Amino acid sequence: MLFRRIRGMFSNDLSIDLGTANTLIYARGQGIVLNEPSVVAIRQDRGPGGAKSVVAVGEDAKKMLGRTPANITAIRPMKEGVIADFTVTEKMLQYFIHKVHESRIIRPSPRVLVCVPCGSTQVERRAIKESAAGAGAREVYLIEEPMSAAIGAGLPVDEARGSMVLDIGGGTSEVAIISLNGIVYANSVRVGGDRFDEAIVNYVRRNYGTLIGEATAERIKEEIGSAYPGNEVKEIEVKGRNLAEGIPRSFTLNSNEILEALQEPLSGIVGAVKTALEQTPPELGADVAERGIVLTGGGALLKDLDRLLQEETGLPVIVAEDPLTCVARGGGRALELIDERGGEVFTVE
Amino acid sequence: MTVLSNNDPEPGNAAEPLVGPGARLRKQRESLGLDQSRVAAQLHLSEAMVEALEWDDFDALPGSVFTQGYLRNYARLLNLPESEILAAYQHLVPGDQQEHLSTKGTVTLKQEVRSSHGLVRLVSWSIALGLLVLLYFWWQGRFGWQEDTLVDLLPEVDSLDQPLDLDEPLAEPSVIVQSAEDYSSDSISLAAEPIPRVEFPEPSERIPDDRTESLPVVEEAPVPEEPEIAVAEQPTVPFEDTVQSVAELEPVAPAKPEASGKLVFEFDGPCWAEVRDATGRARIHGEKRAGFRQEIDTDLGPFKIVLGDASVVRVTLDGESYDLAPHTRGNVARFVLNPE
Numbered sequence: 001m002l003f004r005r006i007r008g009m010f011s012n013d014l015s016i017d018l019g020t021a022n023t024l025i026y027a028r029g030q031g032i033v034l035n036e037p038s039v040v041a042i043r044q045d046r047g048p049g050g051a052k053s054v055v056a057v058g059e060d061a062k063k064m065l066g067r068t069p070a071n072i073t074a075i076r077p078m079k080e081g082v083i084a085d086f087t088v089t090e091k092m093l094q095y096f097i098h099k100v101h102e103s104r105i106i107r108p109s110p111r112v113l114v115c116v117p118c119g120s121t122q123v124e125r126r127a128i129k130e131s132a133a134g135a136g137a138r139e140v141y142l143i144e145e146p147m148s149a150a151i152g153a154g155l156p157v158d159e160a161r162g163s164m165v166l167d168i169g170g171g172t173s174e175v176a177i178i179s180l181n182g183i184v185y186a187n188s189v190r191v192g193g194d195r196f197d198e199a200i201v202n203y204v205r206r207n208y209g210t211l212i213g214e215a216t217a218e219r220i221k222e223e224i225g226s227a228y229p230g231n232e233v234k235e236i237e238v239k240g241r242n243l244a245e246g247i248p249r250s251f252t253l254n255s256n257e258i259l260e261a262l263q264e265p266l267s268g269i270v271g272a273v274k275t276a277l278e279q280t281p282p283e284l285g286a287d288v289a290e291r292g293i294v295l296t297g298g299g300a301l302l303k304d305l306d307r308l309l310q311e312e313t314g315l316p317v318i319v320a321e322d323p324l325t326c327v328a329r330g331g332g333r334a335l336e337l338i339d340e341r342g343g344e345v346f347t348v349e
Numbered sequence: 350m351t352v353l354s355n356n357d358p359e360p361g362n363a364a365e366p367l368v369g370p371g372a373r374l375r376k377q378r379e380s381l382g383l384d385q386s387r388v389a390a391q392l393h394l395s396e397a398m399v400e401a402l403e404w405d406d407f408d409a410l411p412g413s414v415f416t417q418g419y420l421r422n423y424a425r426l427l428n429l430p431e432s433e434i435l436a437a438y439q440h441l442v443p444g445d446q447q448e449h450l451s452t453k454g455t456v457t458l459k460q461e462v463r464s465s466h467g468l469v470r471l472v473s474w475s476i477a478l479g480l481l482v483l484l485y486f487w488w489q490g491r492f493g494w495q496e497d498t499l500v501d502l503l504p505e506v507d508s509l510d511q512p513l514d515l516d517e518p519l520a521e522p523s524v525i526v527q528s529a530e531d532y533s534s535d536s537i538s539l540a541a542e543p544i545p546r547v548e549f550p551e552p553s554e555r556i557p558d559d560r561t562e563s564l565p566v567v568e569e570a571p572v573p574e575e576p577e578i579a580v581a582e583q584p585t586v587p588f589e590d591t592v593q594s595v596a597e598l599e600p601v602a603p604a605k606p607e608a609s610g611k612l613v614f615e616f617d618g619p620c621w622a623e624v625r626d627a628t629g630r631a632r633i634h635g636e637k638r639a640g641f642r643q644e645i646d647t648d649l650g651p652f653k654i655v656l657g658d659a660s661v662v663r664v665t666l667d668g669e670s671y672d673l674a675p676h677t678r679g680n681v682a683r684f685v686l687n688p689e
Contacts, residue, residue, distance in 0.1 A: 154414040318418020
């Protein structure tokens with residue numbers, strides 16, 4: 001225990017946004033030090049019960065997704081914001097924590113704050129906590145993602161005014177209303193960037209009879225995806241396996257088609273926001289109506305998503321600065337506030 | 350748009366440093382023929398807020414985060430580059446407000462202690478240096494000890510030995526110092542013993558030299574010691590007697606080298622050994638088996654001796670067994686043997 005404390009002196013406090021799609025690490029006093037996909041490639045030795053070993057983690061492992069031979073599997077240990085594979089998550093965290101302390105001789109033992117979806121169960125939170133402790137953390141704090149996102153976006157969370165934040169991650173979207181350092185209302189829907197990709201894959205299969213991979217779907221989403229009909233129509237050429245012929249074919253998709261494909265997951269998010277507004281106490285609702293909704297998370301980068309929400313809710317919607325890193329940055333600030341005011345401010349068990 | 354293209358970095362900043370984003374938004378809105386109410390409806394903001402945006406009246410707006418968001422939305426609505434509008438805003442309102450909002454109450458951050466920290470480095474270097482110094486002293490203490498003890502003993506040996514030119518082994522001086530009686534009896538016994546070995550030609554050649562050297566020294570023999578000898582056993586013995594007794598010992602000195610002059614190593618078991626003479630030449634080197642025996646002339650001394658397993662080696666100096674125990678640590682004996 002004492003040794004851990006000494007090692008801790010040589011480690012940075014870390015705030016980890018353990019996301020379904022990407023893991024971000026914010027080191028206190030340094031900023032975002034790591035942003036890598038939450039993917040781990042594992043090799044299984046031959047024979048029954050063969051030893052498993054980690055081949056690659058992060059960016060390298062993501063390149064292997066869908067391109068692995070039989071004895072290697074590239075997996076995403078997080079699903080819908082929570083741990084799907086405990087051991088692999090622990091290994092991944094261990095790798096990332098070591099990576100941000102690369103130059104150190106002494107094995108790091110940092111204080112770690114991990115963001116958890118507000119809809120996660122006790123068991124899921126416990127799993128995340130244990131996983132971080134297993135990866136070498138000295139102390140583990142948990143914070144609810146929307147709170148962290150709001151702090152990261154720079155919202156005045158400590159004021160007696162309602163602030164509404166919508167964090168669209170890879171696996172979940174969280175909507176919350178925050179006032180006086182606390183969450184007044186929070187809701188989590190299991191719709192996020194991954195569901196957008198899935199929707200695109202399904203759309204292409206249904207309408208073009210062609211199968212495309214998730215990585216291709218993600219590229220399509222990033223390049224021509226939009227949530228609201230715009231003035232210009234963008235096109236992209238993609239390649240996939242034609243289901244009827246069984247041969248890879250190339251074809252062209254346009255932004256309107258993608259908009260159509262994304263309708264279903266988008267309506268899930270809009271529905272969650274509308275429900276939140278309905279459930280909000282009137283005073284706080286008025287504050288939100290006056291100032292608007294703040295979008296954070298990677299999903300906020302989908303073109304015209306703010307426009308869609310604006311039209312659907314009739315409220316001003318703004319995208320936070322650098323939405324992808326909001327949660328991790330907010331966690332970093334929360335760590336500072338914990339030091340100042342004691343551990344009970346934001347953390348949840 | 351023309352305004353944008355003309356906006357060179359240097360003159361633009363110098364000429365209109367206080368022009369905020371509002372003026373450009375207003376100009377653009379007017380050129381597009383839009384009125385404020387329509388913009389307010391599209392942005393879902395109140396008209397007052399749009400007006401505040403256009404007149405750079407940021408105090409009337411909720412906060413930096415929201416203001417920047419509204420400006421971005423407004424710029425996009427008017428097809429203005431968002432980054433330029435935001436840059437103009439940040440130029441006008443240096444990013445203190447945002448910090449103020451988000452880290453309200455954060456006073457000073459506790460300084461992290463890192464391995465790259467100057468003080469930490471200094472402390473670790475000084476610890477390392479301290480350890481090295483300690484190691485040096487330990488090394489000195491361990492290996493310098495034997496030399497020191499030898500050096501301490503040698504003057505005493507010299508004081509008695511040199512005048513008599515006794516080729517006594519190192520262990521014996523302690524015996525000599527004890528009393529005159531012991532000394533004389535020892536030397537007499539030595540005198541008795543060596544005689545049979547007189548046939549060695551070389552030492553006999555040296556006898557006259559030794560004698561000539563030793564004789565004057567006998568006279569110079571330290572006076573305080575002689576009375577001591579006298580007081581101890583024969584208080585009434587005159588000084589001449591002691592001189593005589595020393596003179597009696599004279600034959601012993603020449604006999605000594607003849608009788609001895611051999612350092613003998615006998616191995617009862619396998620043992621790694623190294624014996625180097627005064628010139629540094631190895632007389633014995635390497636692992637020797639049981640039964641190995643080697644004689645070395647003591648003239649070549651002092652010897653530096655290392656015996657890997659002292660328990661299986663018998664060392665004989667001048668026919669007398671030499672005790673290795675004081676020099677043995679573990680099994681290894683490491684010492685300097687000075688036969689003089």
